[in-house]
Amino acid sequence: MARTAPASYSTLQKLLHWAVVVLLALQYFAFDSIGRAFRTLIETGTPSYSLIPIAHIVVGLLVLALTLWRLALRVTHGAPALPEEEPGWAGIAAKLTHGVIYLLLLALPVSGMGSWFLASRSLAELHEAGTSVLMLTVLLHVAAVLVHQFWWKTGLARRMM
Numbered sequence: 001m002a003r004t005a006p007a008s009y010s011t012l013q014k015l016l017h018w019a020v021v022v023l024l025a026l027q028y029f030a031f032d033s034i035g036r037a038f039r040t041l042i043e044t045g046t047p048s049y050s051l052i053p054i055a056h057i058v059v060g061l062l063v064l065a066l067t068l069w070r071l072a073l074r075v076t077h078g079a080p081a082l083p084e085e086e087p088g089w090a091g092i093a094a095k096l097t098h099g100v101i102y103l104l105l106l107a108l109p110v111s112g113m114g115s116w117f118l119a120s121r122s123l124a125e126l127h128e129a130g131t132s133v134l135m136l137t138v139l140l141h142v143a144a145v146l147v148h149q150f151w152w153k154t155g156l157a158r159r160m161m
């Protein structure tokens with residue numbers, strides 16, 4: 001358990017952050033057409049294990065595993081304190097945003113598996129809604145990093161490089 005805040009994120013924490021960014025880009029832009037395979041599953045009752053559903057499921061489970069790993073590292077290594085020159089509300093907003101992202105990175109694979117393996121339309125709707133909320137939260141996260149970097153000029157982006 002980390003007792004004091006470390007000076008920086010560890011190399012492994014940084015690698016995992018960017019690995020998850022790449023995996024999420026694949027989920028949203030390459031493997032999002034799993035929806036077609038899901039409709040076939042609902043209509044015929046038989047799952048199709050062609051390339052896209054397999055890739056979507058494998059990458060989704062990988063995101064789950066890497067997120068659990070990141071959360072464990074957050075407990076053992078910790079995370080650096082926010083720059084002192086920034087307003088207090090920015091730290092609260094960052095904690096909230098990171099919390100929502102972590103929660104969705106756990107909830108999406110679970111709701112995804114539920115919708116696919118139980119052929120559940122309501123879980124699929126929940127999964128889809130979750131993907132939209134994650135997209136919005138990530139946009140907010142990236143906008144915040146840009147504000148820190150270029151408005152407050154605290155060099156925050158370097159903390160994840």
Ligand code: HEM
Nearest residue numbers: 027028032035038057060061063108109112113116124131
């Ligand atoms: C972090 C992990 C995941 C992300 C970011 C993600 C992302 C997405 C996205 C962007 C879509 C398309 C939504 C749309 O068309 O509006 C989708 C649909 C779907 N995903 Fe995932 N997914 C993840 C994990 C999983 C897993 C592990 C499974 C199954 C084991 C799964 C099963 C599905 C299914 C069945 C659909 C179709 C839902 C429908 O069309 O109603 N997902 N997912």
Ligand code: HEM
Nearest residue numbers: 020021024074079098101102138142145156157158159160
């Ligand atoms: C799919 C996209 C992304 C996701 C899901 C994501 C998620 C996260 C999460 C959960 C954290 C908190 C880490 C922790 O303290 O445990 C974080 C931190 C960070 N992210 Fe991202 N991120 C994404 C994209 C980006 C991008 C594109 C940038 C660069 C513009 C970026 C820059 C940073 C920085 C600099 C931090 C450290 C913030 C701090 O020191 O408090 N992220 N990210």
